[in-house]
Amino acid sequence: MSVTLDLADPASRPRPAAGALSPLGAAGPGRPSLIGLDREGLAEALREIGVPEKQLRMRVGQLWHWLYVRGVSDFDRMANVAKDLRTRLADAYSIARPEMVDEQISVDGTRKWLFRFDAKGAGRPVEIETVYIPEEGRGTLCVSSQVGCTLTCTFCHTGTQRLVRNLTPDEILGQVLVARDRLGDFPDAATPAGAIVPSEGRLVTNVVMMGMGEPLYNFDNVKQALAVASDGEGVSLSKRRITLSTSGVVPMIPKTGAEMNVMLAISLHAVTDELRDVLVPINKKYPLDELLAACRAYPGLSNARRITFEYVMLKGVNDSLADARALVKLLRGIPAKINLIPFNPWPGSPYECSDWDQIERFADLVNEAGYASPIRTPRGRDIFAACGQLKSESERMKKTDRQALEAGV
Known part of the structure; x- marks a missing residue:
């Protein structure tokens, strides 16, 4: 049985232990967040509240340690920061976590959180979903980057929710911090x-x-x-353990490798332009030959830094052995791993998951061609936390609100 906690109802919120942090707070109105700022940004924030230049490097180091090593979300817990400075920081800035309004726990241990953020031009507060998948020896956090999506991939539930707005750095990083709070994953932090x-x-x-x-x-x-x-001096996630998945925004792929240097995943799902135009409509703008050329040129690509190609298995659509042979031919010469994803159903979807025997035959053919081709075990299906199932209830941003946001109003 899955478990749901309605955290919008104060009576159902877990009560923190004495002295422990609650991850359920929200940034105060009108106070910008320090979360997500780089060291230069933190220095400028400190400069704005009157910290002398000669102290900036030390104070930035203190803040960085408390925010990302110790994981505090209350300035008063920064024991080696002077009380006067803590007061000035609290008056001017926020380090609170996103508001967690719902938590669901799957029978397989997968957790899905619904987070609420300030409107920031969207007309009203917005919501996104984040998923934590525990595995043997590791745990993977699936992080959102936008409220909604513009891409309308026909097999993806998220694609049925139109774009509201981009998430800001503090909102993206805040998902990681709340997860670590919730899982007791900060060292020396009260549980x-x-x-x-x-x-x-x-x-x-x-x-x-x-x-x-x-x-x-x-x-x-x-x-x-x-x-x-x-x-390396904060949250300290290895870039080899950070994977960015794109549906194929070709012009940004080289920039991603050069400036982020993270692992790349491509949401592929088809071996012909005709089918991919339907499943992943961005293919009409950036067809397969352009996408794969960008993959072959991805900075740092090697057998040790392979590209992951994601391929959702849709019964009678893209799961034939002829498709498997075409996939191998299509990716020839690219150091790659191919993740086969059993389709995760959602209400109103026109697709069915391929039969398991067919998925295994498909995988065997790809493996025999020399590509690692694991079949992704569906996780969190009972709480709609599986791949392609995420969706919140935030509405599309009004045109006037979007224009105001772009103008910085």
Whole structure:
């Protein structure tokens, strides 16, 4: 049985242990967040509240440690920061976590969180979903980059929710911080009630930008958030354990490799332009030959840094052995892994999952051609947390609100 906690109802919220942080707070109105700022940004924020130039480097180091090593979300817990400075910081800025309004726990241990953020031009508060998948020896956090999506991939539930707005660096990184809070994954932090405490090591070991939205349509914000997440003196996630998934925004792929240097995943799903135009409509703008040329030229590509190609298995659509042979031919010469994803159903979908025997035959053929071709075990289906199932209830941003946001109003 899956478990749901309605955290919008105060009576159902887990009560933190004495002295522990609650991850359920929201940034105060009118106070910008320090979360997601790089060191230069933190220095400028400190400069704005009167910290002397000669102290900036030390103070930035203190803030960085408290935010990303110790994981605090209350300035008063920064024990080695002077009380006067803590007060000035609290008056001017926020380090609170996103508001968690719902948590669902699958029978297989997968967790799905619904987070609520300020409107920021969207007309009303917006919501996104984030998923944590525990596995043997590791844990993967599936992070969202946008509220909704513009791409309308026909097999994806998220694609039925139109784009509301991009997430900001603090909102992207905030998903990682809340997950670590919730799982008891910050060292020396008091354990929140209901957390899973690791017996050894950390629980959030991998981050995949595979949640709601197309991350390459929010490049700058994603880049900034991942730079902080991968900084070796903070959250310290290895770039080899950060994967960005794109549906094929070809012009941004070389830039991703050069400036982010993370692992790349391509949402492929078809071996012909005719079918991919239907399943992944961005293919009409960036067809397969352009997409694969960009993959072959991806900076740092090697057998040790392979591109992952994601291929959802749709019964009678793209799952024949002829499709498997065409897939092998299509990817020839690209160091690659091919993730076969059993289709995860959602209400109103026109597709069915391929039969398991057919998925295994498809995988065997691809494996025999020399490509690793794991079949992704469906996780969190009972709470609609599986690949392609994420969707929140935020509405499309009005045109006037979007124009105001773009103008910085």
